[in-house]
Amino acid sequence: MAKTYDLIIVGAGPAGLMAAKAAGESGLSVALLERKQSITDINRSCATMFAIEDDYYFGERMFFSEEQRRLVFPVTGFTVPYDGPYRNFYAWHLYTSDNKHCIKLGSYEANQQKGPKGRLSVTYSKHHLLTSLLADAGKAGVTVLTGANVTALLRGSETSRIRTAEGLKLEAPYIIAADGINSRIVQQLGLNRGRRFYGTLQGISYYMTGLNLPHPEAINYPMLFHKKSGYPVMVWIEPSPYEEEEFWVYCGGPSHPELNYKDELDRLIMDSPFSSWFPRPVIRRTQAHVANIWAPVAAPVMGNVLIAGDAGWTVEAECTGSMMCGLKAAGAVTEALRNGKRGPEAVGSYSAWWNRHFSEAQDYKEFLLLLSSALVGQETSLYLNKLVTETLPCSLNPYHLLKAINSVIMDKLGQIQKERPDIVQTLQAVSNLSLEEQMKPLVGTGFPNR
Ligand SMILES: Cc1cc2nc3c(=O)[nH]c(=O)nc-3n(C[C@H](O)[C@H](O)[C@H](O)COP(=O)(O)OP(=O)(O)OC[C@H]3O[C@@H](n4cnc5c(N)ncnc54)[C@H](O)[C@@H]3O)c2cc1C
Known part of the structure; x- marks a missing residue:
């Protein structure tokens, strides 16, 4: 019974x-x-x-x-x-893959000075x-x-x-x-x-100590690319709520048969332009995830x-x-x-x-564009992101996040046309594609549970 x-x-x-x-x-x-x-x-x-x-x-x-x-x-x-415990954070910093340029969303110093009132949010x-x-x-x-x-x-x-x-x-x-x-x-x-299937995301994260970050009370987002597939590798470093010297370090992105995100995370720490951020790395706890994007x-x-x-x-x-x-x-x-x-x-x-x-009215597609935008490749991404030199307003809303960066890049289309007409062509080709077409490589390497 x-x-x-x-x-x-x-x-x-x-x-x-x-x-x-x-x-x-x-x-x-x-x-x-x-x-x-x-x-x-x-x-x-x-x-x-x-x-x-x-x-x-x-x-x-x-x-x-x-x-x-x-x-x-x-x-x-x-x-x-x-x-429970929590930590304030004050800005979101996106670093180009060579660690030579940082796009600043939110003004770290000005926000930090205001204390809790100036924070973007907290980790918990x-x-x-x-x-x-x-x-x-x-x-x-x-x-x-x-x-x-x-x-x-x-x-x-x-x-x-x-x-x-x-x-x-x-x-x-x-x-x-x-x-x-x-x-x-x-x-x-x-x-x-x-449901339309857009691919599979995988990732691994460490709670770590022994970091030396330029802006510890920020979301730090170094942009990496997988050497073999050229796939974008998302990295995310933020203050851990548990202890002041501890950080949460995540590495993930679309699944690909040749892409192992643990290897990528270890590469970030040991052998990348960001390795100087990890002078005495100690991994305390490990987590992972696999998520289908429907x-x-x-x-x-x-x-x-x-x-x-x-x-x-x-x-x-x-x-x-x-x-x-x-x-x-x-x-x-x-x-x-x-x-x-x-x-x-x-x-x-x-x-x-x-x-x-x-419902679909909530434009989740903006979030997916976050994933697919980096598919333009490392060299193009590096060039475009270096055009963004102003401190931008920050939104943690994934549906609004990209808009501020993209609108600065679009304002500089004239400059791009002069310097890199090939990139304007790439951007035009990408913008003519539907989201489904843009996400196609990711769909091909995903594994849907239909
Ligand atoms: C990398 C990453 C970063 C994220 N960052 C944030 C963030 O900063 N802030 C935030 O708010 N959210 C974040 N999220 C999202 C957040 O974790 C989820 O949106 C949230 O946990 C969803 O809650 P849920 O209850 O719907 O599902 P879940 O939290 O996934 O809970 C589902 C539960 O169901 C159980 N379950 C599954 N199958 C069965 C079964 N067959 N029988 C019995 N039990 C079952 C699971 O064990 C689990 O406990 C992040 C997610 C990822 C992957």
Whole structure:
């Protein structure tokens, strides 16, 4: 016999935990299933910035209140306790691959002088955030099942059943799929077949000490290129929230059979124009990730299954966007059950909210252009980026980030035409391509879970 609940939530990341807390606090009987043994051990790479403090993101203007020790979501109208460590950062610096030029987004010194008021955002501990959400879910009576790997979802008109690899069977009128970027539930529902696939991202990160950075309280973004494939290699170095001398160093990008991001990260540290930033490198902890880049799901509800967080989005809903999804999905289920209703119409408030903030209208394609723009190659990228000499306003919003840099480059088209007419031709050729055509090489080396 399957055990019955009002709501089953698959996945205990930010989306699932927030959904569990909210539904439990509303009086529903909730089962939260997580395949990891420990929910709060974080093995997956995450930059853990409170994104996005400096801009609207998914319709929200979220910020961290250090006085209240809470994440505040003023538009959606909720707060989340956060009592963990954090570090302010003040600018975003993009370094050309020869480490001879830096594009400055945000004025580091001026912002730093203002203290917390001048920061772009903070880095935080995901472990502490999840610990706090889990504690609240526990207080609200949620049944938390860890080491529970959901392998099957059997949909029925009144209730759906969940099975795990360990032999658990559970049943509920509503399911929230919060199982992350490579969601098995979304795949099983057949939804990936209708989504455009843009490639696979991979990455590895170290928490490290022994660095000597020109601007330690900034996001440092050296642009590297893989020698053999010419693929762009994204590098990200930021202050760790845990200790002042510790940094989070990430290296990743599109998957390619000849590209090993651990080798690239080690090359950055040992044998690159940036090696002087690592005089006494000590690796303390390692994390990694693999993420398929799909277009968003066409709709966030299928029958009595609600899709929340990364599971239905493209690349990252971020922890903040995922928590908003969890809250809204739980609210819609609570409303439906209070009304004694079943089915997708009864949770229409979630679809309406998601469609407003998470649909194609939110231009995720700008983010993908971030990936594909570097495909113009190292030499062209080096030339173009060196044209950007002014300090630009910074946005952590990945959908707005590139625009400021690109508009400076476009303003200098006359100069480029005189100096490098070949590059103008390349840019014209690239701009004539659709996003799909631009992403084609990445799609070819990805491995979609259709
Ligand atoms: C390199 C990188 C940098 C990032 N930087 C930031 C950042 O700075 N700020 C930010 O806010 N976000 C960042 N993110 C994104 C952030 O990590 C995600 O958006 C967020 O964790 C998504 O939350 P989620 O709850 O939807 O999914 P997840 O956090 O992925 O949680 C899904 C959970 O479901 C579980 N699960 C999966 N399958 C099953 C199954 N079959 N059965 C049971 N359980 C299952 C998983 O173990 C996991 O615990 C970053 C991500 C990456 C890869």
